[in-house]
Amino acid sequence: EKAIYWLLIFFGAIVAVSGLVLDFPIFGQTRRDMELSNLVHAISALILICGFIFHIYIGLFGMEGALEGMVTGEVDETWAKE
Incomplete structure (x- = not known):
């Protein structure tokens, strides 16, 4: 999450200025x-x-149970503790 945030801030600013x-x-x-x-x-x-x-790939397929949690809104208790 932090890497995506800083990626957006840094390269987003470059795209804006060059644009x-x-x-x-x-x-x-x-x-x-x-x-x-x-x-x-x-x-x-x-x-x-x-x-x-x-x-998006890591959020959907990289973590087991993440997609199911997004679709149903429910996750296993042990998964939530991780």
Whole structure:
């Protein structure tokens, strides 16, 4: 949970800033700056997407009983203590 949070904060900020650079090309960026911003934006977004897919996978299939608990709302007592 903490890793996903910091992943979102760090790479989300990078995606936001690079997106603003891409959105407003009239502020004197060179072509090289725009290409670099596009590359950084795409790589950061890909890292975020992979992180969320990993988070969903671990939450659903990585822990035995997690999916069942989400569907039914009930878990085994020993599972809850872990």
